[in-house]
Amino acid sequence: MGLFSRKQPTASGTGRAPERALDSLEPLQAGQATFRARELGVGRRGKKLIPAVEVVTRDATGHFRADELGSFLGGRLGIIETLSGSPSTLFIATGAHAGTGSPAGDALAHAAKDEAGLLMPAGEEVRRLALFSTADQQRIASWLALFPRP
Secondary structure (H helix, E strand, O other), X not given: OOOOOOOOOOOOOOOOOHHHHHHHOOOEEEOOEEEEEEEEEEOOOOOEEEEEEEEEOOOOEEEEXXXXXXXXXXXXXXXXXXXXXXXXXXXXXXXXXXXXXOHHHHHXXXXXXXXXXXXXXXXXXXXXXXEEOHHHHHHHHHXXXXXXXX
């Protein structure tokens, strides 16, 4: 590597590549779901690797972009969807962003407006697989903060 070449990214203070740092993160249990750090391929050929979060429940598994999940938890996005090619199509939304009378709104009808639901389309309806309290959401955000930065 030359003096003016870009250095390979490393996880802060470890000297290791970010993907290895992701592998070392312990899974997080929140609500009725388990969150695991993953690195997944995106793009036309799936060659661009990005930090992602695998969310596992008893009924489904889905992969979300880590940056989108962080934006959702920070209040910058109201609804997020799993990556293309995810094992299951899932959404995470709050009651405040699910339209009243919509299938998602019906699935979150008994949730507080600040609670987030993990939702799965089921025909003409939407099933709620998990519900995350504000405390759960804060724990998930703290766990996401451990991901290496690009």
